[in-house]
Amino acid sequence: MTYCVGLLLNAGIVLLSDTRTNAGLDNISTYRKMFVFEQPGERVVTILTAGSLSVTQTTMARLREVIDDPDSGDDHNIMKAPTMLKVADIVGSMLAQVRIDIDEKMSMSQGASASMIVAGQRRGGEMRMFLIYPEGNFIEATEDTPFLQIGEHKYGKPILDRVVTPQTSLRDAQKAVLLSMDSTLRSNLSVGMPLDLAVIERDTCRVTDRRRIEAGDEAFRAMSDAWSTALRDGFSQIDL
Amino acid sequence: MTYCVGLLLNAGIVLLSDTRTNAGLDNISTYRKMFVFEQPGERVVTILTAGSLSVTQTTMARLREVIDDPDSGDDHNIMKAPTMLKVADIVGSMLAQVRIDIDEKMSMSQGASASMIVAGQRRGGEMRMFLIYPEGNFIEATEDTPFLQIGEHKYGKPILDRVVTPQTSLRDAQKAVLLSMDSTLRSNLSVGMPLDLAVIERDTCRVTDRRRIEAGDEAFRAMSDAWSTALRDGFSQIDL
Numbered sequence: 426m427t428y429c430v431g432l433l434l435n436a437g438i439v440l441l442s443d444t445r446t447n448a449g450l451d452n453i454s455t456y457r458k459m460f461v462f463e464q465p466g467e468r469v470v471t472i473l474t475a476g477s478l479s480v481t482q483t484t485m486a487r488l489r490e491v492i493d494d495p496d497s498g499d500d501h502n503i504m505k506a507p508t509m510l511k512v513a514d515i516v517g518s519m520l521a522q523v524r525i526d527i528d529e530k531m532s533m534s535q536g537a538s539a540s541m542i543v544a545g546q547r548r549g550g551e552m553r554m555f556l557i558y559p560e561g562n563f564i565e566a567t568e569d570t571p572f573l574q575i576g577e578h579k580y581g582k583p584i585l586d587r588v589v590t591p592q593t594s595l596r597d598a599q600k601a602v603l604l605s606m607d608s609t610l611r612s613n614l615s616v617g618m619p620l621d622l623a624v625i626e627r628d629t630c631r632v633t634d635r636r637r638i639e640a641g642d643e644a645f646r647a648m649s650d651a652w653s654t655a656l657r658d659g660f661s662q663i664d665l
Numbered sequence: 666m667t668y669c670v671g672l673l674l675n676a677g678i679v680l681l682s683d684t685r686t687n688a689g690l691d692n693i694s695t696y697r698k699m700f701v702f703e704q705p706g707e708r709v710v711t712i713l714t715a716g717s718l719s720v721t722q723t724t725m726a727r728l729r730e731v732i733d734d735p736d737s738g739d740d741h742n743i744m745k746a747p748t749m750l751k752v753a754d755i756v757g758s759m760l761a762q763v764r765i766d767i768d769e770k771m772s773m774s775q776g777a778s779a780s781m782i783v784a785g786q787r788r789g790g791e792m793r794m795f796l797i798y799p800e801g802n803f804i805e806a807t808e809d810t811p812f813l814q815i816g817e818h819k820y821g822k823p824i825l826d827r828v829v830t831p832q833t834s835l836r837d838a839q840k841a842v843l844l845s846m847d848s849t850l851r852s853n854l855s856v857g858m859p860l861d862l863a864v865i866e867r868d869t870c871r872v873t874d875r876r877r878i879e880a881g882d883e884a885f886r887a888m889s890d891a892w893s894t895a896l897r898d899g900f901s902q903i904d905l
Contacts, residue, residue, distance in 0.1 A: 579819030583848040587893060588900050600905050608823040648903055653827055655899025660828055663891045665840050665884075 426615035427458060427576030429473035430605055431542045432598045433554040433566040435591050437633070438544050438625040441602040442473045443576075443610070445617030459621040460485055462492065462504055465631035468547040470503050470512055471623055475576035476539025476559065477527075484523045484539070488516065509553040513543050513563050521561030540575045548630050580612045581605030595624055600648070603638075607649045620645075666855035667698060667816030669713035670845055671782045672838045673794040673806040675831050677873070678784050678865040681842040682713045683816075683850070685857030699861040700725055702732065702744055705871035708787040710743050710752055711863055715816035716779025716799065717767075724763045724779070728756065749793040753783050753803050761801030780815045788870050820852045821845030835864055840888070843878075847889045860885075 429442040442458040456478060462470040472488075474481035491497045492504050499505040501519070506512045520541060527537050538559035546552040554566040556573040566573050571591045574582065584605050593601065599622065609616050619642075624634040638645050669682040682698040696718060702710040712728075714721035731737045732744050739745040741759070746752045760781060767777050778799035786792040794806040796813040806813050811831045814822065824845050833841065839862065849856050859882075864874040878885050 577819075579817075579852070580823055582852045583820055583823070584896070584900075586851055587896055596905055597900075600900065600903060603905075604900070604903075611826055612819070612822045644905075648905065651903045652899065655902065656824070656827055656896070659892065659895025659899055660824075660837075660840065660844070662895065663840060663844075663888055665836055665843075665888065 426613065427475040428574070428578065428581060428606060428609045428613075428616045429458060429475055429542055429576055430572060430574045430578075430581065430585070430602050431473060431544050431554050431566070432572045432589055432593070432602060433544065433552060433591075434571060434593050434595065434598055435627070436595045436598075437627045437629075438471070438546075438552055438554060439595060439598040439602055440471055440473060440542070440544060440623045440625075441606055442621050443606065443616045444619055444621065445615060446478050447615060448478075453617070455617075455619070457621065459623060461623065461632055461635070463631055464504060466548065467630055468504060468545070469625055469631050470509075470543065470545040471625065471632070472516065473542040473575065474539060475541070477537035480520070480523055480527055480537050480539040481541070483527070484516070484520045484541075487519055487523065509543075509545055509547065509550060509555075512545065513553075513555040513557060513565075516541060516543050517557045517561035517563050520557055520559070524559055542573050542575055544625070546625065546628070546630050552625070552627060577609055577613050577616050580609040584608060595626065599624065603645065603648060604652050607652060666853065667715040668814070668818065668821060668846060668849045668853075668856045669698060669715055669782055669816055670812060670814045670818075670821065670825070670842050671713060671784050671794050671806070672812045672829060672833070672842060673784065673792060673831075674811060674833050674835065674838055675867070676835045676838075677867045677869075678711070678786075678792055678794060679835060679838040679842055680711055680713060680782070680784060680863045680865075681846055682861050683846065683856045684859055684861065685855060686718050687855060688718075693857075695857075695859070697861065699863060701863065701872055701875070703871055704744060706788065707870055708744060708785070709865055709871050710749075710783065710785035711865065711872070712756065713782040713815065714779060715781070717777035720760070720763055720767055720777050720779040721781070723767070724756075724760050724781075727759055727763065749783075749785055749787065749790060749795075752785065753793075753795040753797060753805075756781060756783050757797045757801035757803050760797055760799070764799055782813050782815055784865070786865065786868070786870050792865070792867060817849055817853050817856050820849040824848060835866065839864065843885065843888060844892050847892060
């Protein structure tokens with residue numbers, strides 16, 4: 426499985442993904458699930474992926490092919506689309522088409538599918554973030570629901586429900602997604618390090634901070650330990 | 666949906682269930698999901714249920730029918746079974762049979778199913794706790810994994826993973842299951858108040874404490890608020 430989460434805040438966008446994929450429990454690998462398309466200052470589009478690797482890789486490859494091929498026209502080019510809504514639409518259509526193509530090769534019972542988070546901003550436009558369903562339709566993050574999750578989303582939702590609002594700072598937002606991921610990592614083996622973190626400050630139209638957090642990362646472990654201690658301390662101080 | 670959790674500790678057993686059932690989002694009701702069979706001092710068997718209400722109610726009714734009918738023999742009587750393992754076996758067989766009976770009335774695509782937690786002790790025996798799968802097979806809580814969950818288990822698992830060990834006191838265990846439920850209630854509408862809580866102290870062979878916690882319960886709300894505050898304080902004190 427996978428866990429990816431994106432926050433759409435007044436100050437910007439914060440995105441985090443794990444990198445574990447598996448074809449059965451005995452075939453586990455590391456694959457990047459965060460993809461950045463960027464023309465700094467003009468446009469930034471970030472895509473997080475969850476689901477069948479054959480579907481997500483093929484979708485990303487086709488999206489990139491259109492960008493790289495000057496003859497393919499602008500209709501399906503996420504770097505030329507006039508709005509982020511159109512970007513979401515292009516990604517959704519591509520994802521749905523790839524899924525149909527792959528499903529044709531498989532029996533009915535297997536059914537490969539995938540979902541994606543698409544987030545970004547183009548110069549002069551608003552920051553926007555979408556969750557693309559396997560069928561290509563999508564929903565958008567709003568003031569009321571400033572975060573979107575794909576994959577193993579349940580373990581890490583309580584902390585987000587409690588601390589994330591549109592007013593959350595980018596610094597707190599990074600803490601929140603990392604702690605949300607930490608809870609998921611502890612409770613579910615199919616989500617694994619390393620992690621990819623990206624921050625897009627409002628109106629910069631570029632990824633302002635991007636980090637890979639490796640398995641032995643000292644800062645992440647210190648934060649995880651501090652959070653465990655805070656939880657246990659909080660727990661012991663509560664009256665029944 | 667449902668969330669039920671049971672802890673098997675050195676000091677005893679702690680069980681918690683919600684009461685929300687729904688047939689579609691527009692048909693929500695309150696049903697007890699915790700059932701106690703007790704001959705105080707001799708034997709206590711507690712069953713928590715999740716899944717299709719028609720399956721769980723029929724299973725519980727049949728188990729009770731055997732207990733109440735002197736002519737039905739002891740083979741399927743959970744109050745006469747020589748061991749807790751045999752109790753789990755009886756409940757599993759009954760659950761599987763009911764599921765098969767009901768499935769015959771439904772189309773293949775519908776498939777009603779349910780799972781259960783069975784916990785208790787008989788005089789002279791060990792405290793034991795089992796998770797019964799829809800097919801009637803089961804697993805048992807152990808020293809390494811002292812808690813079992815059914816229904817919407819993911820939201821409330823991180824707190825249990827962090828604080829529950831076999832050495833946890835009954836008092837802390839009640840806090841842990843209530844906070845685990847609190848996280849689930851906040852993140853998932855299909856789990857709802859009131860809650861049923863039961864405590865079985867080791868070797869008493871009876872339910873030593875049993876409470877229904879209603880929606881407006883002051884103590885539960887105070888605990889929930891204190892936990893939110895502790896989480897936010899802990900969150901704000903952590904360095905990124």
